[in-house]
Amino acid sequence: MIGLYLDELEIGRIIPLGSHHFTRDAIVDFARTYDPQPFHLDEEAGRRGPFGVLSASGWHTAAGWMKCYVATNQAAEAKLRAAGKTPAPLGPSPGFENLVWHKPVKPGDTITYTLTVTGKRALASRPGWGLLFSHSTGVNQDGDEVFAFDGKVMTPVRPSSG
Amino acid sequence: MTATELLHYEDFHEGQVLPFGTYHLTKDEVIAYAREFDPQPFHLDEEAARHSVLKGLSASGWQSSAILVRLAVDAYANRSAALGSKGFDEAKWLKPVYAGETLTGRVTILSKRRSASKPGIGVMKCLFELLNSAGDKKIEMTGVQFMKLRQP
Numbered sequence: 476m477i478g479l480y481l482d483e484l485e486i487g488r489i490i491p492l493g494s495h496h497f498t499r500d501a502i503v504d505f506a507r508t509y510d511p512q513p514f515h516l517d518e519e520a521g522r523r524g525p526f527g528v529l530s531a532s533g534w535h536t537a538a539g540w541m542k543c544y545v546a547t548n549q550a551a552e553a554k555l556r557a558a559g560k561t562p563a564p565l566g567p568s569p570g571f572e573n574l575v576w577h578k579p580v581k582p583g584d585t586i587t588y589t590l591t592v593t594g595k596r597a598l599a600s601r602p603g604w605g606l607l608f609s610h611s612t613g614v615n616q617d618g619d620e621v622f623a624f625d626g627k628v629m630t631p632v633r634p635s636s637g
Numbered sequence: 638m639t640a641t642e643l644l645h646y647e648d649f650h651e652g653q654v655l656p657f658g659t660y661h662l663t664k665d666e667v668i669a670y671a672r673e674f675d676p677q678p679f680h681l682d683e684e685a686a687r688h689s690v691l692k693g694l695s696a697s698g699w700q701s702s703a704i705l706v707r708l709a710v711d712a713y714a715n716r717s718a719a720l721g722s723k724g725f726d727e728a729k730w731l732k733p734v735y736a737g738e739t740l741t742g743r744v745t746i747l748s749k750r751r752s753a754s755k756p757g758i759g760v761m762k763c764l765f766e767l768l769n770s771a772g773d774k775k776i777e778m779t780g781v782q783f784m785k786l787r788q789p
Contacts, residue, residue, distance in 0.1 A: 508703075508707070509703035509704065509706055509707045510703065510706050510707065510710060511707075511710055511715065512710055512714055512715060512719065512721070513715075514721065524720075524721070525720035525721045525783065526721065532703075532706070533722065533724075534699065534702060534703040534706055537699050537702075538670075538673075538674040538675075538699050538700075538703070539674075541674050541675045541697065541699050542673070542674045542675070545674075545675055545676055545677060549676075565677065566690065567690060567691060567698075567730075567733075568698055568730060569729065569730055569731075570698070570727065570728045570729040570730045571725075571727075571728050572726065572727050572728075573724070573726065573727075574724045574725045574726075574728070574780075575723065575724035576722070576723060576724055
């Protein structure tokens with residue numbers, strides 16, 4: 476993550492991921508493809524629906540996190556390369572836990588995502604790799620937390636020079 | 638479909654398995670999603686993907702989860718008095734979902750109860766599974782589905 480190896484990512488480190496703006500058109504487009512429930516497609520159905528407002532699919536809110544996460548990683552990797560260093564590659568993720576949508580994301584909302592490193596361990600099954608654990612949140616422009624989950628990602632261990 | 642024809646909380650039971658339809662995932666859709674939300678080389682470019690740890694052009698895990706949701710919406714959520722979800726306890730991205738695969742899945746109702754705080758609403762804990770046409774399991778997700786009661 477952010478071009479760093481497992482041993483360089485200390486537990487408790489906070490990584491700001493940036494923000495994603497949700498327009499009405501983007502909310503409806505995403506929902507048409509992946510989550511076409513009435514309350515994600517139409518204002519009137521949104522008002523009558525469980526959230527009382529036209530709201531983004533929770534999977535759109537998660538996709539906004541991924542967009543910010545990849546951009547943050549790629550910027551950090553470019554910075555390391557510019558300094559003549561080789562960034563650690565971002566590995567795949569085996570999944571997530573404790574994903575919560577606390578509040579609806581509405582048209583016009585801007586969600587700011589933040590990741591905190593919460594744990595790490597080497598992978599006995601994959602020499603040279605470990606798992607990095609994290610907690611991420613999404614907070615809207617009013618300061619309300621709307622989204623959170625615990626992530627994990629495969630992260631390389633720094634190759635020994637010997 | 639009128640409100641009375643919709644499935645309600647009473648129509649679901651523990652242990653029930655609802656099969657999903659199919660979703661053909663094209664290469665263009667993998668790349669379009671990746672460009673917008675997950676622009677890593679192994680989701681964008683076939684050549685880069687072949688040399689990656691995933692060994693082929695594969696969908697973002699979040700896209701694969703979203704496809705599982707689409708299958709669930711078509712199979713039961715939009716035929717029922719579904720009231721959305723609060724979250725997912727766990728998701729396992731077991732295997733990459735590759736461009737060109739035809740996907741299907743199922744939901745299993747693990748447990749159900751009436752909400753103590755919200756009268757008229759039921760809470761169903763569900764296991765969602767995504768598979769390809771060869772039967773390889775790609776995703777397991779466990780989450781909550783809120784469902785209106787027919788008779789509160």
